[in-house]
Amino acid sequence: MRLAFSTLGVSGLAIPEVIGLATTHGYHGVELRAHIEESVHPGLTAAERSGVASAFADSDVEVLGVAGYARVAAPGDDGPVLDEVRELLALASDLGAPYVRVFPGAGSGLGPAETAESETTAARRLGVAAEWAAGLGVRILLETHDSHRSGAASARIVSQVDHPGVGVLWDVLHTWLAGEEPAMTHAALRPHLGYVQVKDVASAEDTTPLGLGAGVLPLGACLEALSRDGWDGWLCWEYEKRWYEGAAPLPGLLGPGREHLARLLDGTGRGDRTGLRPARLRPA
Template sequence: MHYLPEGRPVLTVSTLGAPGEGLGTVLGWLAEHGVAGVELRLAPGQIAAPAMTRQDRARLRSEVADAGVAITGLASYIRMADPAPDELVVGALEAALFLAADLGAPTVRVFPGAPTEPADYQQVPVTTTARNEVNALAAGRLTAVGRLAEDLDVFPALETHDSHPRGEDIAAILGQVEGRVGAVWDLMHPWRVGEGLEDTWNILAPWLTNGLGSVQVKDAGLPESRTPVTIGDGTLPVDGFAQLLKDRGYTGLLCLEWEKAWHPDAVRLDAAMGSTRAWYLRHWPDRPAVVEQAAVGQPAPDLPAVSPGEPPVSAQDTVVETP
């Protein structure tokens, strides 16, 4: 599946914001706030877990689809520049790609994850191994899964995070990858280390607009606090972020990554979804987000807009599976 919406980004929500909550609760919150996409956190004990059986995978996919929701990606914790042996890292990514294919998710989020020296949160960390070697290691592993990714039609997407917080850091890896791959632009990380919004976009655009990339919105009171706050109540440039996406015509996935799993004092995910939906509609009020088959010139279906409190548009109406 690939998500190529018409007119505005597709709003989706990560289950990182719902630690300990069951699938039914999450789906209920999505319906309450008119959100038709969910990114599933991939970890043991979560709604999507690495050791799921075939039956569990089929059941999860069916339950989500029956609720009119599309699984827009799997958020794994695989670190492409981890010093572990290649077979362990590549094997973990291959297993995640198979799981994503079974669930109908188009991408698997991965991290750079190179070991680093201690650094202030507002500084780009120094890798313990030469950065060019780290980048080559990560790129080689992403290249190694290229054929499988093509066969499954599911692709890895590398996030601005940890050892590589800026767009330029991620591009230094992705530019070496042979095969299709996406980028995930987490608003917080490039911004906290001083990379401007336009710089991040300009650097990552090839991997954000190829049908495999996505962006993440969040807010917090940096630099004093990393605890998530409702969108617009913190110091992150969320409105400038939205305006840039509008100006650049971005129509990919826009995910609320509510980090309640790491910050238990943050408000519940459903409250965060309400503020995010309001922020979203302020910037994209006119046209409904739709999903169409990846074909040049193919017209998008005429779908009604979804308002807060209304059920999301059916996944069967908004998602076209590609062979």
Template sequence: MVIPLGFSTLACPDYDVDQVIAMARDNGYAGVEIRFLRGTVDLPTLEELSPGRVAETRRRFDNAGVAVVGIDTSVRMTSLDPAVRAQQLEAARANLAIAEGLGAWFLRVFGGPIPAAQDRERTLDAIASGLGEVADLTAARGIATLLETHDDFSTSPAVLDLYARGASDSLGILWDTLHTYRHGEDGAFTWDRLGDRIKHVHVKDSKAANAGGFDFALTGEGTVPIRSFIDLLESVGYQGFVHFEWEKGWHPEIAPPEIALPHFARFMRGLRP
């Protein structure tokens, strides 16, 4: 089984659509997920993703044979303020329209860090209900909402607690393997607990990956056992994409996309000579 590869445009934050397509096509990537375009994460403000232009943009990806797999949002439901929660729901709706227009099948959301000043139990209940509401909204339009294993939801127990609190079963999981790994979970542990909900996977490498933080290493030059994750996914018959998430948009000091993205593609091809 060959798992299709892709990348998040977090790796190439200043690229326009044509540059994203060229990078994918030239390096054998089957798909992309959109986080940045032309220097912004505020995707609804971009003309090429507007209601009048998004179909044309989709044709450009389709004609190049590159799938837009997902739209990565910053949506989170940590606030207890109804006005803030309404804003987050509106952001989900705006990005849902883009996902539909581009033919993407998922919307990424976050659980987020739990604000220290808020009651923890009330906040967890609010996150579960709020993300469930987003997931039901997108599911009604045929698009999945995926919670990324990140921030205070980097471990399987933390994620499962949201479902125990009533989060909708429409909410799926985007497994960021670095974050579960650096918090002490090996791949088999995470898959045993979340595998039936995992619909998409991120990988990236780090030399200093632990619960206190991480840094960035080109793929295969750090300590994260990336091969073991791929072996596991193949062994369980995983049907989704594996995407490279290189955080150039947040960390301008790391290697540019012209180095990191071809390097990842070569590394992954080298796993199965």
């Protein structure tokens, strides 16, 4: 398995510094939060996109994905949502990223009929966008989040699309909050899985981000389910520092986090096949 981290944990940091953190702490890739607050977003010019792509190409760090905020199950007209997804796909293609993250975003407190309608809406929009994604060599991943936080709920939408250009991003926090055991989530997402976001928190009531292994999320059970199936994809640490001012800075946690994942993977019997890098000292 390969390891990345999200720039949500180092919001506003310039791309050279992001690449430096990944290199120093032994991470293979970075998930780029696509927001106007960040160094990377859909408003970048062609020259700026080329500069970001070149910076990564000159390193041994990959762009895992572009984490957008399009809400494909939200009520309203399809046009603005599809425009947003199309912009994210173009950005990912220009940066050489294989994935674009989108949210469900249908809203809270929906009844069965409203939920079904939102899933039909999401599937329709994703079906259109899937053709664009396929033409660009990018895959759209619906994150287990908000209105469809369980693996079963997200899989219902993606199964309706039934297109290789669309899959699911497994956020382990949200499936846990939904009450799913990791084996259940994995079974639901297995045909659709793009990559996995790992994280840790103290409790369901206190979701302030913690260093990996310092909280209660069943990361070992998640990795066991993946390893038992022979899955060999990406694990991305999404440390939500941007939303929690009091959380510890991510840079100091990156090394211990990588080591914790390596220990967990050793316990699954896949430690010698993970490809996790040792930390590397940067030149003075």
